[in-house]
Amino acid sequence: MTSASLPRVSVVGLGKLGAPLAAVLASRGFTVIGLDVNKTFVDAMNAGKMPIVEPQLNELIAANKERLSATMDANEAVQKSDASFVIVPTPSDSTGFFSNRFVLQAMETLGKALRTKKGYHVVVITSTVMPGTTGTEIKAALEAASGRKVGPELGLCYNPEFIALGSVVRDMLYPDSILIGESDAKAGDMLQTIYLQMCEKKPPVQRMNFVNAELTKISVNTYVTTKISYANMLADLCDRLPGADVDVVTKALGADTRIGAKYLKGAMGYGGPCFPRDNVAFAALARKIGARADVAEATDRINNHQIERVSGLVAKFAKAGTRIALLGLSYKPQTPVVEESHSVKIAAKLADAGYIVTVHDPLAQDAALTVLGEKVVGASSLDSAVRDCDLLIVGTGWPEYKAIDPAWCKRNGQRLTILDLWRTLPADKFADVADVLYLGSGR
Ligand SMILES: NC(=O)C1=CN([C@@H]2O[C@H](COP(=O)(O)OP(=O)(O)OC[C@H]3O[C@@H](n4cnc5c(N)ncnc54)[C@H](O)[C@@H]3O)[C@@H](O)[C@H]2O)C=CC1
Ligand SMILES: O=C(O)[C@H]1O[C@H](OP(=O)(O)OP(=O)(O)OC[C@H]2O[C@@H](n3ccc(=O)[nH]c3=O)[C@H](O)[C@@H]2O)[C@H](O)[C@@H](O)[C@@H]1O
Missing domain, CATH: 3.40.50.720 (NAD(P)-binding Rossmann-like Domain)
Known part of the structure; x- marks a missing residue:
């Protein structure tokens, strides 16, 4: 497709994930406008150099300047795009749930801007959110602010990324699969079109309703942390068994294709902005709705035990x-x-x-x-x-x-x-x- 025939994209939140997404989309021919409340990030994107440590990011921004800009004006971002990816923080609260306060603020500003925009627009939530919230409070906030109903004139998708810091650009270009939670087929079709153009190798696309996509996102991270804690539990055992070596055991374990070798290194625990909190959020959700999450809880306990x-x-x-x-x-x-x-x-x-x-x-x-x-x-x-x-x-x-x-x-x-x-x-x-x-x- 030529740039002119591709949907135009805005990216709301130019942080560790949003800035690389904007740059990767521009590098694949899309016209992209970034929107952020932080002037430093907006100026940095326009100057072609983001203060974010991520391989290839600034090279991609510099090489695709003509299709990439940034603004603090939501009206400009909405008028100049057909789809808006929302990638703002969703910090954990004291119960382990993710707070949607920044996402709801973004719905308010995007919604107001949509009041004066003619034609179809898709809002894509990429931030990690609690299962059950895209179709309820997020959709309600967008509809109230825009004065439009989600449907033929306004699409809504939940579309998390599965990228790891340090390999964000590569992970975006070569994902294992794409996950789309969609309000309807029209919204999902537009997002699928964007991904099939953006990814170097065409990935399988999994399309579903919002809640299944929301649950899948935190389940992937929770499952992977289970593997890590399992390997660390083994390492603890090996520490105490003369002659045992966790690397030998996990190599043999990982050779079983039902288990797989990735994320199975018995060493320290997992950290970072995502794994620990996604696992805790999964367990908090289960407890709130009366389900059991013993595996997630044990995974977290084993992880914390590594410090001891x-x-x-x-x-x-x-x-x-x-x-x-x-x-x-x-x-x-x-x-x-x-x-x-x-x-x-x-x-x-x-x-x-x-x-x-x-x-x-x-x-x-x-x-x-x-x-x-x-x-x-x-x-x-x-x-x-x-x-x-x-x-x-x-x-x-x-x-x-x-x-x-x-x-x-x-x-x-x-x-x-x-x-x-x-x-x-x-x-x-x-x-x-x-x-x-x-x-x-x-x-
Ligand atoms: N960083 C990562 O490796 C991954 C992050 N995620 C999820 O993506 C989301 C964002 O994460 P990061 O990029 O790491 O956060 P970040 O903190 O690096 O960046 C967020 C950006 O959003 C901006 N922002 C906040 N409120 C805004 C608003 N109302 N309008 C416009 N911009 C606004 C901030 O100024 C900041 O530049 C979170 O939900 C996170 O869980 C998901 C997968 C991977
Ligand atoms: O949801 C997210 O935000 C992202 O979280 C992780 O990405 P990230 O935290 O950047 O980094 P990883 O490279 O996956 O490492 C996470 C932690 O696991 C630890 N780890 C990794 C592998 C392993 O075998 N053992 C282990 O403890 C790492 O040391 C690190 O502390 C996931 O890998 C991404 O798929 C996901 O999109």
Whole structure:
């Protein structure tokens, strides 16, 4: 299709997910206008450089400038588009439910703008929302603000993304499948057309009603976290069984196609802005409506237990007052995000237990220090962190740490203990100077 024959798209919320979606759509020929309440992001998109760490993002924005713009004016965004993707935050509340307050604000501004727009428009909710809310409060807010009924003149879809930070662009271009919850076939057809043009390899498209799509989104994340906690439960077992090695067991397990090898590494727990909260939301929903969610609840408990598991192990090797260097603070490598990071939680727990903790991260050190405050000290460099400690912990498996020089680990007549939570360091390289202990293997 030519750009002129494609639907024009607006993306509401130019954050970690919205900015890459806008850039990927523009790179596939769509004319895209971004809308955000944050002027910094709008200006940055117009200047061609977003302050978001995501591979390929700024290259795509720069290469597709002529089809990509951003505004703070909802009227402009609505007038210049046929479909609006809403990707605003849905923070968890104290009960574990996601709050729709930003989505409802977006319905209000989009709805008002739609009052003066002629012709068909589809509103697509991409933010993760609680099952049962697109067809109720979100639809009601859109209809009230726009003065239109969802139907022939106004489409509504729930269309979550299954992308992981650090590979957002690739995941958008090559998704396993596309999930569309639709108000009616006309709305779903337009969204399917957009995806079949946007994705490099045409994915299967699963179309359904809103609630099934909403449930599928949090079920995928909840199921995957179950796999991770299962692997961590195995790792805990292997720690205590002489000769056992969790990598050997999970490799064999994953070879069974009913199980599969992905997300089955027995190591630390899962963190980040999505996995922990989606799992908790799933369980909270089940409890609210009288269903059971024992698996999700156990998954969360095992995940939280990983912090105790590591601090218990540290206590075996080090007394309070010991200088510990903790390397890696982001919730996974290649991102500055520290939300629900196990490493950050471990750093706080060790500091509270009286250890002297120095932390290092290639990208996330400042963000982590904002959370940890003065409990810990930020390292001035990787080598100083390694040289000036009595116990070294590799908490997040950044590839950079593979290059640690064994000479930095030399201690006067003593061997350094290294707890390598993700089995990142090549143990043999350190054989002369340090004992590298991997979690998940019986010693
Ligand atoms: N980041 C991720 O890896 C994924 C996020 N999600 C979901 O996507 C949603 C957004 O997540 P992120 O992009 O990470 O959030 P983010 O916080 O990085 O970005 C959200 C953006 O929305 C803007 N915004 C807030 N209210 C607005 C409004 N009324 N109108 C216009 N813009 C508004 C903010 O200024 C911000 O730029 C959440 O529901 C999240 O659960 C889903 C899958 C993956
Ligand atoms: O709903 C979301 O927002 C997204 O959440 C995750 O994406 P993300 O959090 O960016 O990152 P992942 O790479 O999946 O890692 C999540 C966490 O799981 C951990 N993990 C991963 C794999 C594994 O075997 N074990 C394990 O603990 C990682 O270290 C990390 O802390 C999902 O992978 C995406 O499909 C989903 O769209």
